[in-house]
Amino acid sequence: MRSALHLKKGDVVDFAGRASSFRLDIPDFVHRCWHVVMVDPCTDRSVAKRLEEDLGLLPYVPQEWRSVPGGRGRKREVQVPMLPGYVLVGLPDLDWTWRAVLATRGVEGFLHRSGSQTPATLSDASVERLRYAERCANNKREKRLAAAGKSEWQPGGDVWVDLVPGFSPLLAKIGATKDPRGRIEILLEEDVFGRRAWSVEPKQLRRVSV
Structure with a gap:
């Protein structure tokens, strides 16, 4: 049994207080919409990893390569999020799936449309355009390689x-x-x-x- 002092936001426990695992196990035939999840600063990739490993989801974090100073006048390439502070997640429009994501450590909430109480969603076409923009942003580097x-x-x-x-x-x-x-x-x-x-x-x- 784990002490409550050692629990963190996002930890899943059973009724006895023992660490437990919880996966959403959403059937393939259930329609999913892309939701925009707001996360703590500089936690984009770590939150995406938790959503994938703990809940069984397939989050998407658009990334691009940038050159940054590396010391002694040199530069190095690092991969950075294109949308810092946001992770895209495909979810059914169901309360219990939203609650599972909100309970994940590092998640601040969902992006909402103005005046709406439900999370905003993106169309598959919008996400495909984002994926294409990601490929274009990294095209110059990949051509050089x-x-x-x-x-x-x-x-x-x-x-x-x-x-x-x-x-x-x-x-x-x-x-x-x-x-x-x-x-x-x-x-x-x-x-x-x-x-x-x-x-x-x-x-x-x-x-x-x-």
Whole structure:
């Protein structure tokens, strides 16, 4: 049994006061909306990790790479949140799911629309635009890595590629990743315009979720 003095906001206990685990276990067929969760300063990634590991959710923290002074006149690249203080979480519009998130350590509350008592939600299209903005923000760095043969994309890996603007992404495999122009070679599952091999920019690629 844990003493109440050792409990922190977000800890889950049973009726005897013992540490317990609690996962939401939301069925796949239940529709989820994107909610904007406000978190304590500089806790974006740690809160997202708790939401994933403790509640079984799939939070999204948009990030970008920035150059910062590293001492002795040098610079180093660090990954920082694009929306500091906010984490996006897909949840059903149900009170009990909101309460579970609010009980998580580091969470301050949900973003609400003016005059509304229920949390504000984002459409899937809005989140997809944010994901694209994230890829664009990191495109220059990924092209530089590809030109140096240090791309984070691994040959043979499965990816979604936005080949034709306005159309659904296509499934492909990564080919060569070293290119002086910073582009990535891919091989499509099916022919498009008479060919399967294409050279694309890193921002056109998306990882395949397992």
